[in-house]
Amino acid sequence: xxxxxxxxxxxxxxxxxxxxxxxxxxxxxxxxxxxxxxxxxxxxxxxxxxxxxxxxxxxxxxxxxxxxxxxxxxxxxxxxxxxxxxxxxxxx
Numbered sequence: 001x002x003x004x005x006x007x008x009x010x011x012x013x014x015x016x017x018x019x020x021x022x023x024x025x026x027x028x029x030x031x032x033x034x035x036x037x038x039x040x041x042x043x044x045x046x047x048x049x050x051x052x053x054x055x056x057x058x059x060x061x062x063x064x065x066x067x068x069x070x071x072x073x074x075x076x077x078x079x080x081x082x083x084x085x086x087x088x089x090x091x092x
Contacts, residue, residue, distance in 0.1 A: 006081070010077055010080065010081055013073055013076075013077045014073075014074065014077050014078075016070075016073055017070045017071070017072075017073035017074035017077060018070070018074065019070070020066055020067070020069055020070025020073065021067050021070035021071060021074065022070075023066060023070075024063045024064065024065075024066035024067030024068075024069075024070060025063075025067060027059070027062075027063040027066065028060055028063035028064065028067070031057070031059045031060050031063065
């Protein structure tokens with residue numbers, strides 16, 4: 001059985017995808033708290049929280065977009081690698 005050779009561009013794109021997903025996940029989890037304004041006739045408490053809820057502010061939205069971009073790069077490179085390996089098997 002011959003060793004599997006990978007193209008340097010595929011390796012670079014895979015590493016880029018992994019870096020994007022990791023950076024997006026770290027950025028999302030370290031975004032901190034979000035302050036929102038409450039408008040009503042009753043006085044608002046100083047702070048309140050909703051258990052289990054995550055408000056999607058601009059920073060978290062960008063972090064999610066970075067993670068999605070990394071996932072797209074990873075799926076594209078995996079699809080290309082599997083298709084290329086399959087075509088080599090059929091030709092040989």
